[in-house]
Amino acid sequence: MAQMQEEDxxxxxxxxxxxxxxxxxxxxKIDLSLKKGDFLALFGPNGAGKTTLIxxxxxxxxxxxxxxxxxxxxxxYDREAxxxxxxxxxxxxxLYNNLSAxxxxxxxGIMYRVxxxxxxxxxxxxxxGLRGYMxxxxxxxxxxxxxxxxxxxxxxxDPLIFFLDEPFTGLDQHGVEDFKQILKKFRDQGKxxxxxxxxxxxGLELCTQAAILKSGNLVYKEDVSKITQDDFKEIYFKxxxxxxxxx
Amino acid sequence: MTFIQKVWxxxxxxxxxxxxxxxMLLSMCLFSFLVLIVFNFAFDTGLxxxxxxxxxxxxxxxxxxxxxxxxxxxxxERDKGTLYGLLLCPxxxxxxxxxxxxxxxxxxxxxxxxxxxxxxxxxxxxxxxFLLPLGLIIFLGTxxxxxxxTVFSAMSATTKARDVMxxxxxxxxxxxxxxxxxxATGIILWGGAIQxxxxxxxxxxxxxxxxxxxxYLTFGFIIEE
Numbered sequence: 001m002a003q004m005q006e007e008d009x010x011x012x013x014x015x016x017x018x019x020x021x022x023x024x025x026x027x028x029k030i031d032l033s034l035k036k037g038d039f040l041a042l043f044g045p046n047g048a049g050k051t052t053l054i055x056x057x058x059x060x061x062x063x064x065x066x067x068x069x070x071x072x073x074x075x076x077y078d079r080e081a082x083x084x085x086x087x088x089x090x091x092x093x094x095l096y097n098n099l100s101a102x103x104x105x106x107x108x109g110i111m112y113r114v115x116x117x118x119x120x121x122x123x124x125x126x127x128x129g130l131r132g133y134m135x136x137x138x139x140x141x142x143x144x145x146x147x148x149x150x151x152x153x154x155x156x157x158d159p160l161i162f163f164l165d166e167p168f169t170g171l172d173q174h175g176v177e178d179f180k181q182i183l184k185k186f187r188d189q190g191k192x193x194x195x196x197x198x199x200x201x202x203g204l205e206l207c208t209q210a211a212i213l214k215s216g217n218l219v220y221k222e223d224v225s226k227i228t229q230d231d232f233k234e235i236y237f238k239x240x241x242x243x244x245x246x247x
Numbered sequence: 248m249t250f251i252q253k254v255w256x257x258x259x260x261x262x263x264x265x266x267x268x269x270x271m272l273l274s275m276c277l278f279s280f281l282v283l284i285v286f287n288f289a290f291d292t293g294l295x296x297x298x299x300x301x302x303x304x305x306x307x308x309x310x311x312x313x314x315x316x317x318x319x320x321x322x323x324e325r326d327k328g329t330l331y332g333l334l335l336c337p338x339x340x341x342x343x344x345x346x347x348x349x350x351x352x353x354x355x356x357x358x359x360x361x362x363x364x365x366x367x368x369x370x371x372x373x374x375x376x377f378l379l380p381l382g383l384i385i386f387l388g389t390x391x392x393x394x395x396x397t398v399f400s401a402m403s404a405t406t407k408a409r410d411v412m413x414x415x416x417x418x419x420x421x422x423x424x425x426x427x428x429x430x431a432t433g434i435i436l437w438g439g440a441i442q443x444x445x446x447x448x449x450x451x452x453x454x455x456x457x458x459x460x461x462x463y464l465t466f467g468f469i470i471e472e
C-alpha cells in the first residue's frame with residue numbers, strides 16, 4: 001500500500017495529474033494540496049475539467065498519469081479504504097427512485113457499515129430537513145428534495161472529506177440557504193471540502209481557498225482571506241477570458 | 248460477514264426496486280410465455296422427433312427471456328446515474344459483481360419457475376418425477392448464464408446499442424453451455440438416469456467455475472470508467 005509521506009501534512013494531495021480522452025487532453029499536470037479543514041472552491045468555465053478533476057480525486061476515474069492521495073490512501077490502490085472517508089454530492093443524486101428515502105439511506109448506510117443506522121438516518125434526515133418524508137418514495141420528491149436527500153446520503157457515514165460537484169444544481173433558494181448552513185457547519189467541524197461551482201458569489205462566501213481551472217490547467221489558487229471578492233472576480237474574468245459571470 | 252452484508256444489500260436493493268415496478272419480471276415472464284405458445288402452435292408436440300428435442304424449446308425460452316433481465320442489470324444503474332453511487336461505496340468490484348449476479352440469478356429463477364409451469368401444461372410433460380435432476384441442471388445453467396451475463400451487462404452498459412451488444416457478446420461465449428444444457432435436459436425429460444448426464448454436467452460445472460474465476464479477475468477493470 002502506497003501511503004502518503006508522514007512529513008506531508010496534506011489530507012488531499014494530487015501531483016502531476018494528466019487526463020486524456022483519446023487525443024483530447026482534459027487535465028494538464030495538475031498539482032493540488034489541501035490540509036485538513038481547507039474548503040476549496042474550484043471555478044472555471046464549462047469544459048475546464050472541473051468534474052473530471054473531482055472524479056479523479058474521488059477515484060471514480062483513473063488519471064492518464066499522476067498520483068492522488070486522499071487521507072493517506074492511494075487513489076489507485078486503496079480505493080475501498082478511500083471511499084470510507086469521502087462523501088460525494090453531485091448534480092446526479094445517486095438515489096434509487098423506486099426506494100423510499102429511508103430505504104435509500106439504509107442501503108448506503110449498510111454499504112458504509114454505519115452503526116446505529118436507524119438513529120443516524122433520522123439524524124441526517126433532520127439535518128437536511130426531510131424528517132417527515134422518511135417513507136416517501138424518491139420518485140415523488142421534487143428535484144430540490146432529491147438533492148437534499150443526496151446530501152443526507154453523502155454524510156450518512158460522517159466522512160472526513162467532501163467532494164461537491166455543482167451541489168447547488170436544482171436547489172430552490174430555501175434549499176440553497178439550508179445547504180450553505182450545512183456546509184458552514186462541516187467547515188466549522190474541520191471537514192475538508194472541495195467544491196466546484198459556477199456561482200462565484202456562493203463559492204467565495206463559503207470557501208477558505210479559491211482556485212480557477214482553465215482548459216485543464218490550474219491557473220490560479222489563493223487563500224480567500226488574502227483577496228477581496230471583487231478582485232477575485234476580476235482575476236477570474238481576466239484568466240478565463242469570460243466577459244460575464246458563468247452560468 | 249461485512250462483505251456478505253454489503254453483497255446482500257445490493258441484492259435486497261435490486262429485488263425491492265424490481266418488486267415495486269415488476270417491469271423486468273413481467274417482461275421476462277411474458278416473453279417466455281410467448282415463446283412457449285409460438286412453439287406449441289408451430290409444431291405438433293406429439294411428434295416423436297420433436298418430443299426428443301423439446302428441451303431446446305425450454306432453453307430458448309429461458310435464455311432469451313433471461314437476456315432481457317441481464318440487459319437491465321447494469322443498464323438501469325447506468326441510465327439512472329446510480330452506478331457512480333455504487334462505485335463510490337467501500338466495496339470491492341467483486342462484491343458489486345456478486346450482488347448483481349445473485350440478483351440476476353434470482354430474477355431468472357422466478358421466471359424459470361413460471362416458464363416451467365407453463366411448459367408442463369402446454370407440452371403435457373409431467374416434470375414432478377424428475378424435478379431434482381432437472382432442478383440441478385437448471386440451477387447450473389442459470390448460474391452460468393448469470394455469471395457470464397453480469398460481466399457482459401457491465402461491459403455493454405456504456406454502449407448505445409446495449410441490448411444488441413449484449414446478445415452479440417453473450418451468445419457465442421455461452422454456446423457450449425447452452426448445448427450441454429439442452430442435451431442434459433433432454434436426457435432427463437425422457438426418463439434417462441442422472442448418471443447419463445454426468446459428462447454434460449461436468450461441462451456445466453467447469454463452465455460456471457471458469458467464468459466465475461474470470462469475473463473475479465477481470466470485473467474491476469470492466470466496471471472502471
